[in-house]
Amino acid sequence: MIERFHLQLLTAVDEYGTLTLAAEKLFLSQSALSHSIKKLEQQLGTPVWEKDGRKLRLTQAGRQILILAKRLLPQFEHTELLLTQIAKGQRGSLRIGMECHPCYQWLLKVVSPFLDTWPGVEVDVKQEFQFGGMRALYDYDIDVLVTPDPLFKSGVTFEPVFDFEQRLVVSHNHPLAKLEQIEPHDLQNETLITYPVEPQRLDIFSQFLAPAGCTVKRHRHIEATEIMLQMVSAGRGVAALPGWLVDTYAESLQLVSLQLGDEGIMKHIYLGMRNNDVNIDYIADFVRLAKQTVNQADKA
Incomplete structure (x- = not known):
């Protein structure tokens, strides 16, 4: 039935509009793509796209598959990146999104001991003022969200820090x-x-x-x-x-x-994480260090 390749193909068609450009994007021939989609349409019993002049337009069925693709493909890429890093002897990556703009200096106090403790983990910080934190978590663009305004929704855990x-x-x-x-x-x-x-x-x-x-x-x-x-x-x-x-x-x-x-x-500062990532060792340790940094500052 639906395979990862189909998700990639419909995403490329939606982005580029033609089978030619989609084939170039995926480094495959048009005939191979056409054959794959025809086979899928036969299995589904409905077309996934239709011609609109020189361009292709997704049908209702195609749009549903596209919704699935936008949810699953980032998860595939995220997992593959982690597995590649593990295979190379690394531990992974920690991408932090900042919705608390004044918290950058506090974050530096947390990142410094974290880097010493986890030399195999790459750290990146996204400090964007129009940052859609929850969407970034769901889309696997970040791994931890620093925010004073958590949205308690399914699939995400928020840990209060200070x-x-x-x-x-x-x-x-x-x-x-x-x-x-x-x-x-x-x-x-x-x-x-x-x-x-x-x-x-x-x-x-x-x-x-x-x-x-x-x-x-x-x-x-x-x-x-x-x-x-x-x-x-x-x-x-x-x-x-x-x-x-x-x-x-x-x-x-x-x-x-x-x-x-x-x-x-x-106000309160929270760290938001996907539920499936809460028990990843270096993410759990980042939360521990964040709370520890606050406690040390209070004692000082």
Whole structure:
């Protein structure tokens, strides 16, 4: 019935539109591809594609197979990569996706001992501001997701690592620095500097400003944490960042962090993994080191 080759073929036809280009992509002859698909169509009792001028268009049956292909092919590739690495004496690879943009410096403290402990594991970090973390996990683009906003869905496990408070950051001579805590209306005339993320995904908007029917005078995007804090220090705006991150720069940049509202905004950092990967030894050890790094920082 349906084999991996069929999945690859329909994926290539969907991407390139013609049998000629699909054959070139797969390094096979058109006749071999045509024969293989005709045999599959006979087995299924329905066509998987039809001609649309010079191009091929997938039928309803073909589109269903394509959905299967997009789910299974990345898993094949991921497993083959791991097996190849094991055969070469390596242990595998750990691809980390970052949805917590300020967490990069914390991650460095985890990666350093991990690399010492697991010399045969390659590590890669994807820090993308429009990063679709759950989709990347399901599609095997990453192996671990660092996020403050987990989506608890089937097939994925989230391990809590540490808690933090989201706080407003201002320059030491900013008028707001004299307040004990910040209320939503206090920010109506302020320039708010954030990472380039949609407002609905930012806690300062979703949990603080929007429920009170308030907004800011101006919203600016800056990607680099250090530049963002320099701008705040220079009085060019305010920002909402984890308290532990602000504490790192507070003295050198003369920054003040303030509680947001009566109860503050409390957050958690989680590590997300596919259920099938939780017991892989080096992934489990990465989680252990992540928690251990936090505990050591707390004791210090």
